[in-house]
Amino acid sequence: xxxxxxxxxxxxxxxxxxxxxxxxxxxxxxxxxxxxxxxxxxxxxxxxxxxxxxxxxxxxxxxxxxxxxxxxxxxxxxxxxxxxxxxxxxxxxxxxxxxxxxxxxxxxxxxxxxxxxxxxxxxxxxxxxxxxxxxxxxxxxxxxxxxxxxxxxxxxxxxxxxxxxxxxxxxxxxxxxxxxxxxxxxxxxxxxxxxxxxxxxxxxxxxxxxxxxxxxxxxxxxxxxxxxxxxxxxxxxxxxxxxxxxxxxxxxxxxxxxxxxxxxxxxxxxxxxxxxxxxxxxxxxxxxxxxxxxxxxxxxxxxxxxxxxx
Amino acid sequence: xxxxxxxxxxxxxxxxxxxxxxxxxxxxxxxxxxxxxxxxxxxxxxxxxxxxxxxxxxxxxxxxxxxxxxxxxxxxxxxxxxxxxxxxxxxxxxxxxxxxxxxxxxxxxxxxxxxxxxxxxxxxxxxxxxxxxxxxxxxxxxxxxxxxxxxxxxxxxxxxxxxxxxxxxxxxxxxxxxxxxxxxxxxxxxxxxxxxxxxxxxxxxxxxxxxxxxxxxxxxxxxxxxxxxxxxxxxxxxxxxxxxxxxxxxxxxxxxxxxxxxxxxxxxxxxxxxxxxxxxxxxxxxxxxxxxxxxxxxxxxxxxxxxxxxxxxxxxxxxxxxxxxxxxxxxxxxxxxxxxxxxxxxxxxxxxxxxxxxxxxxxxxxxxxxxxxxxxxxxxxxxxxxxxxxxxxxxxxxxxxxxxxxxxxxxxxxxxxxxxxxxxxxxxxxxxxxxxxxxxxxxxxxxxxxxxxxxxxxxxxxxxxxxxxxxxxxxxxxxxxxxxxxxxxxxxxxxxxxxxxxxxxxxxxxxxxxxxxxxxxxxxxxxxxxxxxxxxxxxxxxxxxxxxxxxxxxxxxxxxxxxxxxxxxxxxxxxxxxxxxxxxxxxxxxxxxxxxxxxxxxxxxxxx
Numbered sequence: 001x002x003x004x005x006x007x008x009x010x011x012x013x014x015x016x017x018x019x020x021x022x023x024x025x026x027x028x029x030x031x032x033x034x035x036x037x038x039x040x041x042x043x044x045x046x047x048x049x050x051x052x053x054x055x056x057x058x059x060x061x062x063x064x065x066x067x068x069x070x071x072x073x074x075x076x077x078x079x080x081x082x083x084x085x086x087x088x089x090x091x092x093x094x095x096x097x098x099x100x101x102x103x104x105x106x107x108x109x110x111x112x113x114x115x116x117x118x119x120x121x122x123x124x125x126x127x128x129x130x131x132x133x134x135x136x137x138x139x140x141x142x143x144x145x146x147x148x149x150x151x152x153x154x155x156x157x158x159x160x161x162x163x164x165x166x167x168x169x170x171x172x173x174x175x176x177x178x179x180x181x182x183x184x185x186x187x188x189x190x191x192x193x194x195x196x197x198x199x200x201x202x203x204x205x206x207x208x209x210x211x212x213x214x215x216x217x218x219x220x221x222x223x224x225x226x227x228x229x230x231x232x233x234x235x236x237x238x239x240x241x242x243x244x245x246x247x248x249x250x251x252x253x254x255x256x257x258x259x260x261x262x263x264x265x266x267x268x269x270x271x272x273x274x275x276x277x278x279x280x281x282x283x284x285x286x287x288x289x290x291x292x293x294x295x296x297x298x299x300x301x302x303x304x305x306x307x308x309x310x
Numbered sequence: 311x312x313x314x315x316x317x318x319x320x321x322x323x324x325x326x327x328x329x330x331x332x333x334x335x336x337x338x339x340x341x342x343x344x345x346x347x348x349x350x351x352x353x354x355x356x357x358x359x360x361x362x363x364x365x366x367x368x369x370x371x372x373x374x375x376x377x378x379x380x381x382x383x384x385x386x387x388x389x390x391x392x393x394x395x396x397x398x399x400x401x402x403x404x405x406x407x408x409x410x411x412x413x414x415x416x417x418x419x420x421x422x423x424x425x426x427x428x429x430x431x432x433x434x435x436x437x438x439x440x441x442x443x444x445x446x447x448x449x450x451x452x453x454x455x456x457x458x459x460x461x462x463x464x465x466x467x468x469x470x471x472x473x474x475x476x477x478x479x480x481x482x483x484x485x486x487x488x489x490x491x492x493x494x495x496x497x498x499x500x501x502x503x504x505x506x507x508x509x510x511x512x513x514x515x516x517x518x519x520x521x522x523x524x525x526x527x528x529x530x531x532x533x534x535x536x537x538x539x540x541x542x543x544x545x546x547x548x549x550x551x552x553x554x555x556x557x558x559x560x561x562x563x564x565x566x567x568x569x570x571x572x573x574x575x576x577x578x579x580x581x582x583x584x585x586x587x588x589x590x591x592x593x594x595x596x597x598x599x600x601x602x603x604x605x606x607x608x609x610x611x612x613x614x615x616x617x618x619x620x621x622x623x624x625x626x627x628x629x630x631x632x633x634x635x636x637x638x639x640x641x642x643x644x645x646x647x648x649x650x651x652x653x654x655x656x657x658x659x660x661x662x663x664x665x666x667x668x669x670x671x672x673x674x675x676x677x678x679x680x681x682x683x684x685x686x687x688x689x690x691x692x693x694x695x696x697x698x699x700x701x702x703x704x705x706x707x708x709x710x711x712x713x714x715x716x717x718x719x720x721x722x723x724x725x726x727x728x729x730x731x732x733x734x735x736x737x738x739x740x741x742x743x744x745x746x747x748x749x750x751x752x753x754x755x756x757x758x759x760x761x762x763x764x765x766x767x768x769x770x771x772x773x774x775x776x777x778x779x780x781x782x783x784x785x786x787x788x789x790x791x792x793x794x795x796x797x798x799x800x801x802x803x804x805x806x807x808x809x810x811x812x813x814x815x816x817x818x819x820x821x822x823x824x825x826x827x828x829x830x831x832x833x834x835x836x837x838x839x840x841x842x843x844x845x846x847x848x849x850x851x852x853x854x855x856x857x858x859x860x861x862x863x864x865x866x867x868x869x870x871x872x873x874x875x876x877x878x879x880x881x882x883x884x885x886x887x888x889x890x891x892x893x894x895x896x897x898x899x900x901x902x903x904x905x906x907x908x909x910x911x912x913x914x915x916x917x918x
Contacts, residue, residue, distance in 0.1 A: 002774055003831075053748075104741070105579050121748040123578070127739035130444065134874065141872040148864040156857065190807050193869055193877045197811075197884060200865030201818055204858030208825075211854055239828040242774070243821040246767050250817030253763030254810055259755040261436075262810050269814070 005238035013233050014226035017286035024283050028171055031178020038181045043188035044124055046138065048094035048131030050103050053122040056115060059085040068110045074103075083260045087121070094128045138192045145196050146170065149203050157210055160291040165206040168284035169199055172275045179271050185264055194268040201247070202276025206284045208236050213288070217295050225293065229285050237281075244277050311845045312908040314901055322788075322901045325893075329791030332798045335423050335430040340415040341375070342394035345556045346401060347383030347410050355383045359409075363401060370400045376421075382557070387416055413574070414556035431798045433573075434805035434879055437753050439746035440573040441581055442875070445546075445736040447566045450483075452538035452734030453531060457483040460506065460524065462636060467505055473498045476519065485524040492520050508533070535566070541733035543568060549584050568736070578743050590732070593638040593670070596681035596697055597631040607631065622685065624694045625713065632683045632694070637673050642666025648720040649710075656714040658724045667707025675703040684711050686723065695723070742875070756809030763813050764790075767820055775827045777917035778903070782823035785899035789819050792890035797883065805879030815887025821858060822895030826851040830918055840916045844907060848900050855895065859888045 013020075044051050054060075065088055066079040074092055082089035092103060104123045111118045126134070146166060153162035176195055180187050212232035220228055251273065255266035346363055347355050360379045363386060367374050374397070375387045388394040394413060402411040415438075417430045435442050461480045464487060468475050475498065477488040487502075489495040499511060499522060508530035512523045526534065543560060546568060550558045559571035575581050597619045600606045610621050611629050619631045642662050651657040662670055674682075683697040696713030714720040744752075767786070771779035793812060797804060830847030834840065866888065869881035907913055 104743075105582070119745065119747070120578075120743070121745045123741060123743035125738070125741040127446075127737075129446075130740045137872040137874070141868045144868040144872070145865045148868065149861050152860060152864065189873070189875075189877050190810075190880075193807060193873065193880050196865045196869055197814060197862070197880075200862035203861040204821065207857045207861070208854055211857070235832075239824055242828075243824045246770065246820045246824065247814070247817035249766045249770070250759075250763035250813045253759040253761075253766065254813055257755060257759040257762060258810065259752070261752065261806055262755070262759070265807070265810055 003238070005241065010227070010230040010234040011237075012226075013230050013282065014286065014289060016282075017226075017289065020282035021286050024171060024279070027175055027178075031175045031182075034178045034182035035174070038184065040177065040181050040187045041184045042135075043186045043191075044091070044126050044131070045189040046131050046135040046187070048126045048128035050092040050094075050107075050126075051122075051124045052090040052092075052104055052107055052120065053082060054088050054090065054108075054111060055119045055121050056086045056088065057117045060088045062088065064114065065090065065111065068114055069107055072106055072110055094126075094131070134189060138189065141192070141196060142173070142199075145199055149200065153203070153207070153210075156207070157214065158297050160288055160293050160297065161206075161210050164284045164287035164291060165203060165210070165280075167287055168206055168279040169203055169276075171283055172202055172272055172279050173199055175275050176268055176271045180264075180268070185267065188264065190262075190265045191268045194265040195272065198269050198272030198276065202272060202280060205240060205244075205276055205280035208239070209233055209280055209285060210288070212236055213285075213293070217293075217297075221295075226289060229289060233281050233285060240277055240281070244273050248273050312841055312904045314904050314908070318897070319901055319905065322898055326788055326791065326898075329788065329795040331423070331426070332428045332795035333791050335417055335419040335428050336794060336798060338417060338419040338430070340430075341387050341389075341418045342391045343385050343387045343414045343416040344394055344398050344401060345383045345385050345410075345412045345414040346405065347412075347551075348408060354381075355379060360384045362405070366401055366404050367397060370396075372397045372400070383410075385414065385416060410551050410554045412554040412556040415574070427799075429798060429801065431794070431804045432801045433749075433753075434803045434808070434876060435571060435573060435742065435749075436744050436806045436876055437749050437756075437804060437809075438573050439744050439749035440571065441575050441578050442572075442740075442742040443570040443582075443585065443738050444563070444740035445542075445568045445570060445585070446739045447539055447542055447568065448735045448737065449535050449538065449566050452535055453483040453526065454480075455538075455734060456526065456534045457485055460509065461485050463506070464502060464524070465635070467501065468498060471498075471501050473501065483526060487522045487524065488516075488518055489520050489522070495520050495522055498522065538733035539566065539568070542736060545732050546570060546585065553581060553584055567739075574746065582738070582741075585738075590687050591638075591640040591643065592636050592685040592687060593673075594636055594683050594685060595633045595673075595677060596683050597633055598680050600631045601681075622683075622692055622694045624697060625715075630683060630694055630697060632685070637682075638662070638666055638669055642669070646724040648717065648724040651710060651712045655712055656717045656720040658711045658714065658720050660709040660711060662707035662709065664707070667705070670707065670709065671703060671705045674700050678702060752806045753809075756806055756813075760809065760813045760816070764816060767817070771820070771823075775918055777906070778823075778827050778830065781899045781902040781906075782820065782827065782895075784902055785823060785894045786816060786820060788898045789887075789891050789894035790816060792894060793883070793887050796886050796890065800886075802882045802886075803879050804883075805876035807876045808879035808883045811880040811883030811887065815884060815891060818862065819887065819891030819895055822851070822855040822891060823899060825854055826895070826899070827918060830916075834916075834918070840907070840913045844903055844916065848896065848903075852896055855892065859892055863888050 060081070062079050062081065066077060069077045069079065069090060069092075076093050078091040080089050081087065090107060092107070104125060108120055149169070150162050150166045153165045173195060176198070179185070180191070209232055212235055213229055216223070216228045216232050220231070223231070248270065251266050251269045254262050255270065258266060346359065357379065360377055363384050364377055367386065372393050373389065375389055377384065377386045379385075386397065388397060398411050398413055405411065417424070419428070419430070457480055461478055464485065465478050468487075474494055475487055475489055479486050479488075487498065489498065495513065502509065502522070502524065503511060508527055509524045510527045514521050514523050539562060543562060546560050550560060550570065550572065553572070553575070555572045555575055557573055559569065561569045563569045570585060572581055597616065600610070600616050600619060606616060607629060610616065610619070610631055615621050616631065618634055620634055622630055622632055624630050642665060643660055645661040647659045649657055649659045677700050679700065681697050681699050684695045686693050686695050696711055698712070711723075714723065764786075768783045771782050773779065775782060790812070793815065826847050829851050830843045833843035833846045838846065863885060866881050866884035870878060870885060873881050907916060
């Protein structure tokens with residue numbers, strides 16, 4: 001049998017509770033600072049605007065592309081390479097004189113005048129109104145998922161776990177968002193979908209640990225609560241790491257082979273998965289401890305709960 | 311204890327076979343095809359049309375690899391793109407403008423697969439290339455247009471009933487009718503009320519005398535808006551038909567939006583032009599009296615337009631004064647064809663419907679010797695296409711518009727007129743265009759990330775859990791099959807985020823097997839017999855698997871509800887993937903374990 005985690009003794013995670021919580025707190029504060037100071041670099045999905053992806057037969061000259069577009073009289077044009085030296089991404093904010101539909105034609109016309117072989121690969125135009133709706137719906141989705149998960153945990157376990165679980169996972173979400181703000185990575189609708197998926201996914205981790213804690217509370221009657229939690233985490237550790245490693249392998253394949261379109265989606269998932277492990281082990285459990293979980297929380301209503309689940 | 315009843319093995323085997331069957335069509339790829347369908351939505355493609363197409367192809371000696379008929383039209387497959395394009399040209403020329411001949415791609419899977427309803431997944435625009443538009447209908451304009459119609463109608467009505475009014479004006483969607491005295495107004499009121507039940511009338515007195523203020527009732531407003539949207543949908547359908555797109559999607563979204571998806575369209579500029587054009591035709595009389603007076607014409611050009619007139623310019627930039635009253639609009643047009651006039655100049659031949667023909671005949675009879683202007687209104691710009699002198703009464707509803715510069719222009723104008731007018735202008739509020747090469751590129755990238763991710767996971771699982779690793783991977787493969795098969799059966803739209811969703815769900819689904827395998831190991835470590843360990847591993851793990859999947863399902867459902875476009879594709883894959891993984895991870899892998907170990911009563915060792 002090959003085992004990566006053959007641990008004879010439980011690792012005293014809870015003894016480091018203060019340290020890990022402090023680390024979390026610092027990361028969290030940095031993330032919040034990044035969000036507040038720099039803000040998210042929202043994609044056109046949310047802000048409205050036009051994005052064109054064009055491909056040149058040879059390496060593109062960014063400056064010439066930019067001046068060609070600026071000659072049309074548009075301001076705040078962002079031009080950058082996208083994936084390779086031949087591919088160029090042109091971003092135009094909303095509220096230009098021309099409506100978005102004509103805008104992309106005009107830009108392509110100007111680029112074609114300069115280099116006839118230029119090929120249009122993708123256009124995205126989102127009107128400001130639609131952008132706002134997508135933004136609102138995105139925020140609502142985040143809220144709905146959070147409430148849904150919290151309600152589920154409260155139903156399945158008990159409010160202390162629900163609170164700890166949601167704090168741990170919101171902590172993940174804030175850190176993902178913080179990373180996107182700090183590095184000014186583009187936050188698009190697809191990235192948001194990734195964040196929500198990872199939110200649902202990493203709650204599992206807390207569920208598995210909580211499940212063990214509950215089981216241990218019933219089985220290990222004489223053991224102190226911190227030791228019970230340590231045991232629960234140690235016992236599920238192997239599964240935690242392997243599961244996440246497997247999911248991460250898939251995500252890495254996406255990161256390296258999925259192309260630019262899936263790049264930030266995969267980045268969001270990667271951060272989410274890594275912090276997901278960390279937070280459910282080292283954030284959720286100390287919070288449960290801090291909230292004062294006790295045997296009485298489970299011993300008596302255990303039967304009712306078992307029924308409630310059916 | 312680790313034995314399944316026979317039916318469970320059969321269930322697993324059958325489900326895998328079904329999964330395979332319905333996944334298969336996705337592997338065959340697509341062949342070039344030509345799709346022929348009638349332009350008018352009222353006509354249905356039939357066997358006669360199929361025979362005609364078949365005959366045409368035989369005549370011209372283009373080899374096809376099969377014809378079929380369905381609700382969308384007659385579809386002919388070809389071995390290569392070259393004969394596809396030749397066939398399209400030949401069929402289009404032979405059948406004429408009444409039929410749309412579009413290039414299409416058809417699944418290359420064998421007929422027996424198609425016969426059992428096994429079709430490949432429906433690819434989203436980001437994977438097959440094409441254009442997606444979201445159009446917003448301008449409802450304010452729709453109401454204004456309705457009021458404009460009432461303005462003209464009320465004028466005609468009062469004139470017919472010989473009720474004297476001093477003016478009918480419109481501001482926004484409110485029509486004001488001025489009268490000399492209250493008595494005339496009271497006479498007019500019941501007449502208008504009886505004729506137009508959708509209007510609500512109110513008396514008022516202004517400095518200019520007594521007036522009647524007419525506005526649309528609330529119910530009528532809603533009806534007008536609904537009608538405007540329906541009319542626009544129909545118009546868009548007609549226009550898209552003219553474009554010759556194989557499988558267009560034109561749908562209402564919400565109260566005032568329309569989604570248009572044109573898969574495979576490469577000339578997006580043309581598509582946008584045709585869709586975005588709100589061209590309508592108006593026939594009005596020219597104010598000849600004012601036109602004959604150069605001083606008044608000059609004054610008009612300087613901004614002093616005579617009352618009841620509007621100033622426009624002809625193609626040669628000469629100013630022309632046109633009456634505000636609209637005689638005819640594009641709504642009365644039943645057909646418009648490009649052609650030539652007697653001097654071999656490009657022209658458009660128009661057919662009017664019965665009512666339009668009557669109005670046109672009356673107006674031409676009463677105005678012989680005067681000039682009539684034909685205005686083309688496009689995107690708020692009005693252009694006088696031509697302003698001929700009426701030589702005689704024109705009956706029968708056949709009208710010729712001359713003054714076209716080129717043949718292409720006459721074709722474009724005819725197309726626009728034929729496609730009908732929009733009840734209200736529309737704006738493109740969202741556009742997503744994906745080039746065809748990019749679509750193919752996205753499929754390749756999505757496929758490769760799935761493949762390599764899966765291989766990496768497989769290698770690790772088999773290395774780490776050995777025989778149970780093999781079970782897990784077989785279960786995961788089955789999961790992949792189920793997922794693909796269900797997506798194909800539901801004809802769900804697969805998008806690039808959807809492809810990423812497949813990778814993600816597979817990566818997440820392995821969690822269940824890791825959980826089971828770890829549990830079995832733990833039971834073995836505690837000294838339980840292999841059979842007991844396997845049983846306990848599967849039994850106890852199920853609760854946790856359910857738990858972990860429910861939270862993901864919550865996220866998936868929320869995304870489906872609130873997401874749009876490609877993200878919705880992701881949500882669909884996520885939700886279906888979770889459901890299939892709950893079946894495959896537990897039932898399929900356990901069936902394999904039972905089949906391998908279940909019969910050995912004295913099992914002393916398992917490879918895990």
